[in-house]
Each structure stands twice: as structure tokens, then as C-alpha cells.
Amino acid sequence: MKSMRDQLYGIKRKIKKDSKVTxxxxxxxTFNRSEIKHFDQVLSVFNWKLRNVPVEIDFRSxxxxxYQAASLLILYCWRLKQQGCTVSILLENEADPNGSRVWRMLGAQGLFAVCTDPKVNFNSxxxxxxxxxxxxxxxxxxxxSMDDFTLNFxxxxxxxxxxxxxxxxxxxxxxGASDFHWKGKRYPTPSLLQFTWYERANELHFIVGDIxxxxxNHISKAYPGISTDEEAIRLAIQPEISGTFTTKDPYETRNNAGMGLFIxxxxxxxxxxxxxxxxxxxxVHISPTDTTAKTLETTWPGTFVLVTVRLDRGTEFALDAMMSEFRDHAKAEIAARTNAATTQQLYVGMYNYFGKNADLKSEAIRYxxxxxxxxxxEGKSLLLDFVDVDSSTHSFLNALLATPIRRLGLIAYKKIRIINATNEIRETIDYILDDNTSDGVAPNSNHEE
Structure with missing residues (x-):
């Protein structure tokens, strides 16, 4: 006859088994589909509400x-551990070229040793x-490792x-700092870096992520009016937005200049x-030609940045020259933004918000x-800075400016200022100004584009 202890242990195991989530x-x-990145398919797997239950992650199908998507799964497992879950992984046969093989190539079997022992890292x-x-x-x-990996590039x-x-x-x-407690000890949750060179495409892909x-939440400390994650990311890629420079306390350390994402x-x-x-x-997607944003159906509680670089050996560039150019650009934008704040202006750095080719009408309407x-x-004037913007379509500029111009009427010529625009962009805006301040268009019209 089983002892009371054995019976209780059996009951406990059954309860645990019945509560298991698979x-x-x-x-x-994968994020990749027809050369376009789709994130919801991967992120929809992650259930962030699970707490204090056994969780089984099944790779067999x-x-x-x-590798970049699988790296996020490691961060997710760490979050489950933070939330009191036990996690098990079901893998397919080692020889099969599938998701299980990717998991093993990353050395991800050791993910829990990595998060509790600072001397251990992934055996990838x-x-x-x-x-x-x-x-x-x-x-x-x-x-x-990155230096060694890119030596031949x-x-x-x-x-x-x-x-x-x-x-x-x-x-x-x-x-990206977060931590968890395990067996009475506090551990920082690691962030991750993973990179892969795809030889056939001659591309380097890497991901940096945290939970x-x-x-x-970070930027809202300095800019409490931010309403969406998209808006926050767009602000973060502007110079001196995401750093500790906004702190006014002279005794507060300023370790971050807020230039990292911008540069x-x-x-x-x-x-x-x-x-x-x-x-x-x-x-937010920053491409060589534009910057676009969207709202996902799913969520990621921290931040991750996915980068693809085409290793074109025929491309000539010099880091020092680029850095000098970007810093000059940043100084000019910060000065313009500071001046705009003191003179009751809204300053818009068009390149940082919309990219080299500003042509997505939906982005213009949203902004x-x-x-x-x-x-x-609020009575402010508008300063649009088109430095480094090569082109912008009539549809984009009309969506951005027609309604404000109609509401202002003829005073729009004083309230809206354009700088550093190409002749084509300048002429298009002049046409939109004339078209929306001509006879028959009343100030404060409620007409929407």
C-alpha cells in the first residue's frame, strides 16, 4: 500500500499534468515571406499571460x-520562467533539417543554465x-566574435x-533591463544577439532583443504624451530623444546621448x-528609401531590432566620413528643433520621419x-525640413498639407515654412498652397483629404 506521501505526490503530478499548456x-x-518581413505569425505563438503552469513547446510540426525568430523563443522562455512557469521543449529527430535542428544549432538547450549562471553562454x-x-x-x-565573423567582408x-x-x-x-527570482536569488534577464550570414544571398542578418x-515606456518618462508604440519608435530614431539627455536634474547621470538609433x-x-x-x-521599417510604420496584431513586451545588410563588395564607403555627416545632420536638426520649441513652431525632420522618398500617403495622413x-x-507655426529628402509625391504632400492649409486660409503662407526642399518638392507645395487658398476655399473648412 502506498504511503500518504506517495499518494499526495501522485495527486500533485496529475494536477500538474492536467494544467500543462502545450x-x-x-x-x-520565420519572419520571411516573399522577401517581406511578417512578424505576427511568429509573435502570435507567444502567450504572455501564462503564469505558474507547466508549458511545453512542441517543435515537431x-x-x-x-535563427532570428528562434532567438525570440529563448527570450520568451525566460519570461515564462520569470512568471513561475516550468518549460519543456519537444524536439524532432536531430538529423531532420527543421525547426528542431535550428534550435540545436543555436545551443538553445542550455537556455536556463545561461540565464542563471553568468559564466555560461550559448554553445552555438x-x-x-x-x-x-x-x-x-x-x-x-x-x-x-562579430569581428572574427566579418573579417572577410x-x-x-x-x-x-x-x-x-x-x-x-x-x-x-x-x-532593456529586467530580472527574475529563482531559488531565492535575483538574476538579470539577459538580452540576446544572434547573427547569421546567408552565403547564397550574400546577406548578413542579425537580431538584438530584450524583454x-x-x-x-522608456521614452514616456520624458515625453508623457506618447499614445502609441509606433509613435515612440519614430521618436527614438531621432537624435537626442531616447537618451538620458532629457534629464534636468544636474545630479542625475547622463550616460546615454540618445544618438544610437539615429546613427x-x-x-x-x-x-x-x-x-x-x-x-x-x-x-517601424527603415529601408534605404523610406521609413514606414504599422501596428501589429500581436505584441512584444520589450524591444527587438532585426537588421539585414547586403554585403556588396563593390560599395565604397568610409565610416569616419559617414559619422561626420550624421553628426552634422544631427546638430542641425537638434538646433532647428530647439529653436522651433522656443518660437512656438512644430519642427518636422522629414527625412527621419518619412525617409529619402516621402511618398506613403497613409503615413502623411497619420502624422x-x-x-x-x-x-x-494651438497657434503654432509649422517648419518642414526636407534636408536629404530626394523626392515626395503630390499625393503625399497633399495628404500632409491640404487640410491644414484649408483650415488656415491665406495665413498658411505665414504659418507654414519649407526649408531644404528640392525644386520639385517646393513647386508641388506651392501648387498645393495656391490650390487650397484660392477663391471658394474658406478658412477653418472641415474638408478632409
């Missing part, structure tokens, strides 16, 4: 996964390196990619790379409704 990965666990494949970033030693080790590529990754790692280290507080995103534009920044439900109409209703 998350089955889809057949394709996953026939295709990429040398061609698919994965790093937990918890301290300065991890930081140095990851950058050393050329000195300038090596220096430039190192700079970009350094800035992104600084961001997650300073803004910290997210960009919106990194501009470097990647020059390299003809793509940067996707995901935080909360916001997704107009959120910022321009509100600023003009």
Missing part, C-alpha cells in the same frame, strides 16, 4: 524556422553564433557593423540595409492628424 510551433516559424554553432548579453564581459565577447564593413551592433547592444543594456520595458539607422540606409524595430505593438493639426490649433 504551444505547438507552426510549420513555418515545425518544418522551417530561421560557429556559423550561427548566439550570445546572451548580461555584463561587460558578454558585450566584449560578442563584439570579438573588408575592414570598413567590419568597423561599421561593429559600430551598429555596439550601439544596439548599449540600447538593450540600458533600456525589458519597451521603447514607449545606426542612418548607417544602414547608406549600406542599403534594412532595419525593423519592434516594440510593444509597434513596428497630419496626430501632430500638425493639433499644433496649428
Amino acid at each position: 504551444l505547438v510551433l507552426p510549420s513555418e516559424f 515545425c518544418s522551417s524556422a530561421n 554553432n560557429e556559423h550561427k553564433p548566439l550570445f546572451a548579453i548580461r555584463n561587460s564581459d558578454d558585450f566584449k565577447s560578442a563584439l570579438k 573588408g575592414v570598413e564593413y567590419q568597423k561599421t557593423l561593429r559600430y551598429v551592433i555596439s550601439e544596439l547592444l548599449y540600447n538593450v543594456h540600458e533600456h 525589458g520595458i519597451g521603447i514607449k 545606426s539607422s542612418n548607417i544602414l540606409k547608406k549600406l542599403r540595409g534594412d532595419m525593423h524595430i519592434i516594440s510593444g505593438r509597434g513596428a 497630419r492628424d496626430k501632430y500638425i493639426i493639433h499644433a496649428l490649433s
